[in-house]
Amino acid sequence: MKKYTVRPNKDADAWFLKIEDVAPEKEFDKMTEAIEAVEKVAQDNTPSQLIIYNHKNEIVDEKNFN
Template sequence: MKEYSVVPNKDVTGWLVKIEDIAPEKLYDERDTAIEKAVEIAENNKPSRVLIMDQNHEVEEERTF
């Protein structure tokens, strides 16, 4: 199962979509935009899951596809 995560960047000025918690896919200004992109990628690569982190890097939500 592939894993994607939405995490804040170092200064919490943007949100990253990361693949397997290794490679950042892209930086987004808005958290909601990053979540939408992560969900889209996960839906196209089933089975997969998306971990959505808060500004403290704690898991806030998990979605499985």
């Protein structure tokens, strides 16, 4: 199962789509844009899990796609 994450950069003024929580794949200006993009990627690559972090690097949502 692939794991995808949406995480803020260190200043929380940009959001990263990460695969397996390693190097960022894409950068977005808004958290909502990042979530929309990663949900599509996760749905296209099932089974997968999406973990979303807020600006304090706290988990705010987890989704599984089967």
